[in-house]
Amino acid sequence: MKKLINKPEDFARETVEGIVLAHPESLKMVNGSFHCLVRADEKKAGKVAIATGGGSGHLPVFLGYVGYGLADGVTVGNVFASPSAEAMHEVDKAIHAGAGVLHLYGRYGGDIMNFGMAADLAEMEDIEVTEVLVTDDVASAPKGKEDKRRGVAGLVFAYKVAGAAAEKMLSLAEVTRIAQKTVDHTRTMGVALTPCIVPEAGKATFSIQEDEMEIGMGIHGEPGINRTKLQSIDDVVTEILNKIIEDLPYTSGDEVAILVNGLGGTPKEELYLAYRKAQQILTEKGIKIHRKYIGEYATSLEMAGMSISLLKLDNELKELVDAPCYSPFFEQTR
């Protein structure tokens, strides 16, 4: 296990400590617990609060999306493991500003259980909670079972749009509707070339040959839809982008935001090779790129690979996706 870490069992905590030391003007812990982080600025009374959370090991997901025009609080678990309902509840209480809390997170078993329990706890304290699960990974369940899909990089669109909606002081019902609409308009598919190593496990999340790749592999190493010989990036992008496009479907005349996301170990150069081909394909199909994100937005430690996400925009979503936002990990100014 080739990692620059201290004790594996301290990895998640020390990472968060480093982040809070680096960005005290943006993020603070609740009750000194590294599991519970919220925006460091004053909360705005009457603004819908957005809570997210999940396992560590996916930076900037999840805590990197806490900030202005994004989420308000995050619960941080150990690597690839859900945080507890109790910790989620602490975050909910800390960010609640009288207008309710939206639980916005990726659809994974442990997280669903815990956010569910946290919602029960919130109810006892008369905090209104709604929930939107991000389910963008086309590879994780067939069409018709969209609600059984996992949440991957499409989370970023959900944070961006819902966060902007909340910043506009829309109601909980409205922010929830818009978040769900964003999820409904988002599709992602990825490819993995190498596994990653969870520090405490000390071994690779899956094994794969030196000349193989897996289309649709999950960000924790969940099985994908197709393991093949390594292909050219043009072929990979063609395959995954077509799967994405057919699934929603995205059609000629649509405007989209695109996210070309690196999983951690893949150089930025390769992400731009992917963007190059994606733009060619979308242009050919008459789909217009309104906004693009290219970089590491949702990772799996040092896993090599990348994903492409599309968000179909209408006027409402366009305005929200274009709104400014700021966190130490994700700033949008233009």
Add this chain to the structure above:
Amino acid sequence: MKKLINKPEDFARETVEGIVLAHPESLKMVNGSFHCLVRADEKKAGKVAIATGGGSGHLPVFLGYVGYGLADGVTVGNVFASPSAEAMHEVDKAIHAGAGVLHLYGRYGGDIMNFGMAADLAEMEDIEVTEVLVTDDVASAPKGKEDKRRGVAGLVFAYKVAGAAAEKMLSLAEVTRIAQKTVDHTRTMGVALTPCIVPEAGKATFSIQEDEMEIGMGIHGEPGINRTKLQSIDDVVTEILNKIIEDLPYTSGDEVAILVNGLGGTPKEELYLAYRKAQQILTEKGIKIHRKYIGEYATSLEMAGMSISLLKLDNELKELVDAPCYSPFFEQTR
């Protein structure tokens, strides 16, 4: 060679194509050559132009630092290989706005030769050219031979500061002085855990055991100063930061900018572990962190490892390092 690419010989060109397709409002080619990129916005008459360049494979270095408050043009070589003097000359001509050109780049053999030749070519066209070589890598030559050192992540400070100085409409002599002062105040040291693979070479730049790391390894795999068993991040940071601090030296009462830089394959989590320890050490030594950069700022494809750079600030440098800047790869707003 596990990479998401097309033909290895097309790698550098296609990467730049992807970047220019993605960011046409920021970057454009000169004469349609992917080797020559300049700011896409109108040039400001009388502003000193800053030209940089070097091999591909280090994104965001070099082309990612072309933008407002940064460099004005860049010449892009093949992976880890200098671009040609002729291409540099094309960039110089394109960015020259009547106030001369500063060649600002990392000290590597091929680049020195070519920027030298480009300076000769510029002289023939009555374009005044000065040169500042970034030489921040403490591991690459002993104290006393600072001018023989390689340029690594410290490039980023040089771009940031010199770019801000040029944007203030200072003279070529002033911008050059300030760039050199920035270099003189910057020290970097890194550690590598894994090699990277140059696409056209198809094999690792060096070999290293699964349980080893190399302190001071160069970004192209140049030998470092110490190959040891893998150590904890706290120990690694202690070792490299002390070497940096002693070299300048940085002393109690100093204010610094710090850059914790990932080499490509290292997860952001580990960079924050490094920052955590670095901040502890600096605080103990009475060195104040005025500004911090944590992320991938100068990489070597998929190489795992990281570096720490310090820039000692005085009032002049502080103002310039704090100035806003914008490129698609590097934005500073606060």
Add this chain to the structure above:
Amino acid sequence: MEKITKESLKDILGNIVKVMEEEKNYLIELDSAMGDGDLGLTMYTGFSAVYAEIDQLDETDMGKLFMKLGMKMNSVVPSTMGTLISTCFVKAAPKAKGKTELELSDIVEMGQAAVQGVMDRGKSKVGDKTMLDALAPAVEALSAAEKAGQSLAEANIAAYQATIDGVEKTKTMQSVHGRAAYYNEKSIGHPDSGAVAVMFIFKGIRQSFA
């Protein structure tokens, strides 16, 4: 013992910890095949924490005790199974409220509330190849034993046997929840690891009555 007190609850938890310690590696192995391999650790860690916690609590009201132990379990091991076991404690708690001793009839009620809690929380049902396929038959066995006027010891022997049978049945099922569901048909043939964990819980309980 015909009633469960705080003391005997502690004894039961201690036995569960022992079983989980013995079976840790087996559970890890099982969960690795179709999941992330944490189950052995989470069950051992979670029950150890709960076992340690019970001494820290002055509480004698069994309802409040169950509630607190459940929250403890979740905060220590918030994995799927950790949270579901925690849910069992939390949902069972109201049925024990105000009591310092629990009879078989209380336990049956608590078990039924736990099963319902898991079904609600997991949006799952018997036959989905989950821990429910061990838990639900075990609670039914307890209920049948109560109706038949059996002792607590006899009831727990029957419950443990029911989990063994339940685990066996999961081998023929296809996973539709959790990570194992990603494997679709490939999950058939393997027992569900959550069901196996439930079987070990009942093995621990049963040992307290041996």
Add this chain to the structure above:
Amino acid sequence: MEKITKESLKDILGNIVKVMEEEKNYLIELDSAMGDGDLGLTMYTGFSAVYAEIDQLDETDMGKLFMKLGMKMNSVVPSTMGTLISTCFVKAAPKAKGKTELELSDIVEMGQAAVQGVMDRGKSKVGDKTMLDALAPAVEALSAAEKAGQSLAEANIAAYQATIDGVEKTKTMQSVHGRAAYYNEKSIGHPDSGAVAVMFIFKGIRQSFA
């Protein structure tokens, strides 16, 4: 041949290309030990490009020809050696300006300008374990041959021999420039790969006079 024309220059370049093709792998190996291993490819590619370019140029003025070929070399292979060889062409060019044929005396002057150009560009001198340690003695040999009234062919035989001796001497030196300098004392024992490349250039030239 006692004079070098555009025709014979093309012939010489063709021979250099041939030698570089033969020695490509050897140069790669040499440069890999203390450098990045590109030298075999850059020398072969660079001279091939220059060889192809000469046919594209209407130019008959040898000075302008050398200038253009030098810029071509640099634009195709802007590595250290590519740029230094390019520098040789570019710096030698003014000495050939206005001429369509070059005599040994012209070639000596061009060689001296090239050596000076490399020293200026590389901030290096003889003894630093670089290509200069082959190039400078070769130019001296040409100069000595000229003074001794020898033929162009004899001069080039002497120059080639001087590069062989020069390469030999680099084995005892320590690198202070380029990537090899990172290896400090470890560079002693190996010949300098740039010097070896220069030797192959003179081998190619020499073959044109065989």
